[in-house]
Amino acid sequence: MTDWFEVILLTFDATLRVSAPLVLAALAGLFSERAGVVDIGLEGKMLAGAFMAAAVASLTGSAWLGLVAAIGVSILLALLHGFACITHRGNQVVSGVAINILASGLTMVIGLYLFNQGGQTPSLINDARFLSIELPGVELLSGIPYLGTIYKELISGHNALVYVAFAMVPVTYWVIYKTRFGLRLRAVGENPNAVDTAGISVSRQRYLAVICCGVLCGVAGAYISTAHNAQFVRDMTAGQGFIALAALIFGKWRPVSVMMACLLFGFLDALAVRLQGVVLPVIGEVPVQLIEALPYILTVILLAGFIGRAVAPKASGIPYVKER
Amino acid sequence: MHSDIAIELTDVSKRFGAVRANDKVNLCVESGTIHGIVGENGAGKSTLMSILYGFYQYDTGHIEVFGKAQYFNNSREALAAGVGMVHQHFMLVEPFTVLENVMLGNEGGKLLKEGRIAAETELKRLANEYGLAVDLHARVSSLSVGLQQRVEILKALYRGAKILILDEPTGVLTPQETAELFRILESLKAQGVTILLITHKLQEIMAITDNVSVMRAGTMVAHRKTSETSKEDIAELMVGRKVLLQVDKIDANVGEALIKVDNLTIKDAQGVERVKQVSFEVKAGEVVGIAGVSGNGQSELLEALSGITKVNSGSMIINGHEVSRKKPASPERMRIRGLAHVPEDRHHMGMVTSFSASESSILGYHNDKEYNGRFIMSRSKVRDYCRKLMDAFDVRPRDPDLKSANFSGGNQQKLILAREMERNPDILLVGQPTRGVDIGAIEFIHRRIIEMRDAGKAILLVSVELEEIISVSDRVLVMCDGVITGEVPAAEATERELGLLMTSSDAQKEVVA
Numbered sequence: 001m002t003d004w005f006e007v008i009l010l011t012f013d014a015t016l017r018v019s020a021p022l023v024l025a026a027l028a029g030l031f032s033e034r035a036g037v038v039d040i041g042l043e044g045k046m047l048a049g050a051f052m053a054a055a056v057a058s059l060t061g062s063a064w065l066g067l068v069a070a071i072g073v074s075i076l077l078a079l080l081h082g083f084a085c086i087t088h089r090g091n092q093v094v095s096g097v098a099i100n101i102l103a104s105g106l107t108m109v110i111g112l113y114l115f116n117q118g119g120q121t122p123s124l125i126n127d128a129r130f131l132s133i134e135l136p137g138v139e140l141l142s143g144i145p146y147l148g149t150i151y152k153e154l155i156s157g158h159n160a161l162v163y164v165a166f167a168m169v170p171v172t173y174w175v176i177y178k179t180r181f182g183l184r185l186r187a188v189g190e191n192p193n194a195v196d197t198a199g200i201s202v203s204r205q206r207y208l209a210v211i212c213c214g215v216l217c218g219v220a221g222a223y224i225s226t227a228h229n230a231q232f233v234r235d236m237t238a239g240q241g242f243i244a245l246a247a248l249i250f251g252k253w254r255p256v257s258v259m260m261a262c263l264l265f266g267f268l269d270a271l272a273v274r275l276q277g278v279v280l281p282v283i284g285e286v287p288v289q290l291i292e293a294l295p296y297i298l299t300v301i302l303l304a305g306f307i308g309r310a311v312a313p314k315a316s317g318i319p320y321v322k323e324r
Numbered sequence: 325m326h327s328d329i330a331i332e333l334t335d336v337s338k339r340f341g342a343v344r345a346n347d348k349v350n351l352c353v354e355s356g357t358i359h360g361i362v363g364e365n366g367a368g369k370s371t372l373m374s375i376l377y378g379f380y381q382y383d384t385g386h387i388e389v390f391g392k393a394q395y396f397n398n399s400r401e402a403l404a405a406g407v408g409m410v411h412q413h414f415m416l417v418e419p420f421t422v423l424e425n426v427m428l429g430n431e432g433g434k435l436l437k438e439g440r441i442a443a444e445t446e447l448k449r450l451a452n453e454y455g456l457a458v459d460l461h462a463r464v465s466s467l468s469v470g471l472q473q474r475v476e477i478l479k480a481l482y483r484g485a486k487i488l489i490l491d492e493p494t495g496v497l498t499p500q501e502t503a504e505l506f507r508i509l510e511s512l513k514a515q516g517v518t519i520l521l522i523t524h525k526l527q528e529i530m531a532i533t534d535n536v537s538v539m540r541a542g543t544m545v546a547h548r549k550t551s552e553t554s555k556e557d558i559a560e561l562m563v564g565r566k567v568l569l570q571v572d573k574i575d576a577n578v579g580e581a582l583i584k585v586d587n588l589t590i591k592d593a594q595g596v597e598r599v600k601q602v603s604f605e606v607k608a609g610e611v612v613g614i615a616g617v618s619g620n621g622q623s624e625l626l627e628a629l630s631g632i633t634k635v636n637s638g639s640m641i642i643n644g645h646e647v648s649r650k651k652p653a654s655p656e657r658m659r660i661r662g663l664a665h666v667p668e669d670r671h672h673m674g675m676v677t678s679f680s681a682s683e684s685s686i687l688g689y690h691n692d693k694e695y696n697g698r699f700i701m702s703r704s705k706v707r708d709y710c711r712k713l714m715d716a717f718d719v720r721p722r723d724p725d726l727k728s729a730n731f732s733g734g735n736q737q738k739l740i741l742a743r744e745m746e747r748n749p750d751i752l753l754v755g756q757p758t759r760g761v762d763i764g765a766i767e768f769i770h771r772r773i774i775e776m777r778d779a780g781k782a783i784l785l786v787s788v789e790l791e792e793i794i795s796v797s798d799r800v801l802v803m804c805d806g807v808i809t810g811e812v813p814a815a816e817a818t819e820r821e822l823g824l825l826m827t828s829s830d831a832q833k834e835v836v837a
Contacts, residue, residue: 178435178436178437179434179435179436180431180433180434180435180436181434182436183420183424183427183428183431183436184428184429186417186419186420187417187420187428190417190418190419190420191415191416191417191418193413193415194415194416194417194425194428195428195429196399197377197379197399197409197411197415198399198400198415198428198429198430199398199399199400199401199403199429200428200429314418322379
């Protein structure tokens with residue numbers, strides 16, 4: 001077993017862990033935007049979810065209850081977004097930004113009130129977290145060179161939510177492309193007039209989409225505070241909601257492409273960690289700051305030049321007004 | 325079945341705020357007939373049809389469909405009663421396939437595959453029965469407008485429509501597609517489907533309907549059997565006064581060429597050639613019409629001539645000044661050289677709809693000394709100027725402070741024409757001068773164009789309305805796919821001939837031969 005193999009494997013392993021919340025958030029955005037509701041508020045919903053998950057888990061000692069609470073609060077915020085944008089036809093970007101600010105402030109205030117730890121939640125004990133799961137068959141395959149190691153290190157040994165995140169990709173694909181719900185959801189994002197004249201309620205369809213978005217954002221939030229970390233820290237989502245939004249555009253609003261985009265961003269992140277302090281030939285030691293900025297720089301470059309024209313759902317961002 | 329009543333409206337009224345869109349409307353449509361509804365813009369045709377289709381709900385009155393009293397809360401209920409609508413702007417989801425579009429709302433199960441086969445069989449049956457062939461698995465965005473309309477008709481029939489409402493169905497069609505649509509409508513009628521045709525084109529009413537009802541200002545003013553009426557009769561009923569349908573004009577007194585276009589090629593932002601090596605002339609004292617289905621390079625040609633876009637190769641000489649790739653122009657410079665331009669899309673290029681009329685009336689000429697001081701523009705002088713234009717072109721209401729968007733289409737267009745024509749340019753480019761303009765204003769606009777021609781100006785007219793092209797122009801050029809496919813003297817042009825030239829790039833040989 002060579003060192004290189006080990007290094008690559010660990011980088012990919014980290015990639016999966018870092019990508020999981022991005023995949024969840026980006027798929028959340030996919031549901032919302034495919035139905036014509038632009039969601040800048042992914043970040044805020046994740047943050048609120050992360051806080052609720054950590055708070056409830058630390059109070060009850062159950063990670064699963066934390067997850068439920070995270071989904072709950074995220075759905076509430078999604079409905080708030082829906083109320084502003086669908087019912088009252090407000091500006092979707094403004095509403096999303098408002099939700100981000102609201103989440104950032106409220107989590108701090110409530111956190112201070114509940115725990116008196118400067119807005120953080122106490123560190124969670126292991127029972128109140130999502131821990132790594134060893135998949136069956138690790139022992140069995142361990143004898144096989146490479147393949148056994150890949151299975152043990154890369155596939156097995158993640159927490160339950162990582163598996164949930166990646167399972168959501170085919171599930172989303174199936175829902176969006178193979179079901180009646182998905183057909184109507186896509187139609188409402190492209191031409192709500194066609195949906196209305198077919199006798200389907202545009203508002204109802206958009207609310208349902210926004211709720212789907214809330215559920216997935218809640219899971220993403222819970223992942224960040226109770227699976228990837230062990231407590232809630234102020235503004236701990238750190239822009240991941242926006243990276244997810246970028247991945248959504250990069251992946252042209254298609255589930256599998258969106259996952260690939262998330263994996264790419266996750267990989268850059270994992271690579272940045274790996275490259276710290278490493279002396280590269282010719283360049284020498286690369287400053288930590290530059291490496292940490294790498295994913296963002298690449299995001300900008302990729303978004304600016306390399307994805308071609310990303311065609312958004314046509315009615316995306318436009319409130320539906322019944323008129324002729 | 326023939327003498328049954330399909331739809332009966334009694335005293336149906338609908339108001340939007342203070343506006344009575346429909347006022348005590350009565351209408352009776354016999355089953356299995358084609359019934360035309362005509363009226364000017366804003367006469368209330370579309371509102372009435374939207375009520376029938378369940379999109380709007382009426383305030384007072386009574387509606388019976390096939391002898392049963394109905395009040396539709398939404399379009400689903402209307403469909404259940406057998407009323408289907410083909411909208412002017414298609415209600416299609418462009419990235420979806422034909423099949424998906426038809427299934428939307430009637431999927432036949434939670435999973436798409438459950439209903440797909442049944443839908444496919446049913447659609448094939450309908451397509452055969454009514455001669456509505458279309459590829460079910462093609463994406464709607466890849467279909468021509470005529471085929472998209474066919475999908476809309478299929479959609480309505482699939483949902484069990486026995487009464488089909490078509491709202492301005494021929495506005496976007498070529499003459500050939502229109503003929504095809506009429507063939508389909510005849511075959512639908514033969515199968516017992518009742519058709520309500522909303523249109524402002526009188527010749528279509530005469531060509532295909534059995535009965536016609538005329539609306540004016542929210543009320544029904546007359547019902548006629550088509551065989552017992554005439555175009556002139558209906559036009560008079562629509563407008564409320566006698567209307568001159570034919571443009572009266574004397575022979576053109578042609579002078580020297582003011583526009584000379586030589587091998588002009590224009591590419592769009594994607595690098596696609598939209599105008600390909602086009603050459604023609606427009607002389608002083610004549611109107612040259614450019615006919616063609618929209619999107620075949622006419623817009624690009626207008627934009628290049630007016631200096632908005634650059635040319636890629638070839639050259640044009642406008643009023644003695646050469647413009648080419650090396651010598652680009654700007655709209656401002658073109659205006660100084662005596663060229664005025666009435667753009668095709670008045671909402672996007674002709675005016676700023678959120679500006680007041682007085683502001684819109686000086687766009688492009690906003691640097692004029694007449695209303696500008698050294699630093700400050702005199703609002704009152706602009707207002708006076710606008711009032712002058714409004715008087716000259718009978719723009720109503722005569723309110724320079726009213727928002728441009730609040731004028732009717734015809735009055736917006738008159739304001740733009742006034743702005744461009746009152747500067748007394750040598751050359752006038754006019755795009756779609758009467759699109760969305762009611763019949764009374766059309767007459768006025770055509771007369772003004774002819775007056776300019778008689779004053780010795782060179783006029784280039786681009787329009788998708790063949791009737792307009794033929795009656796206003798002296799010579800007609802036909803564009804298809806960026807190429808001029810033929811030139812016909814307007815006096816000898818027929819819609820059929822122009823239609824052929826409009827659809828095939830190599831039709832030129834046929835005509836010459």
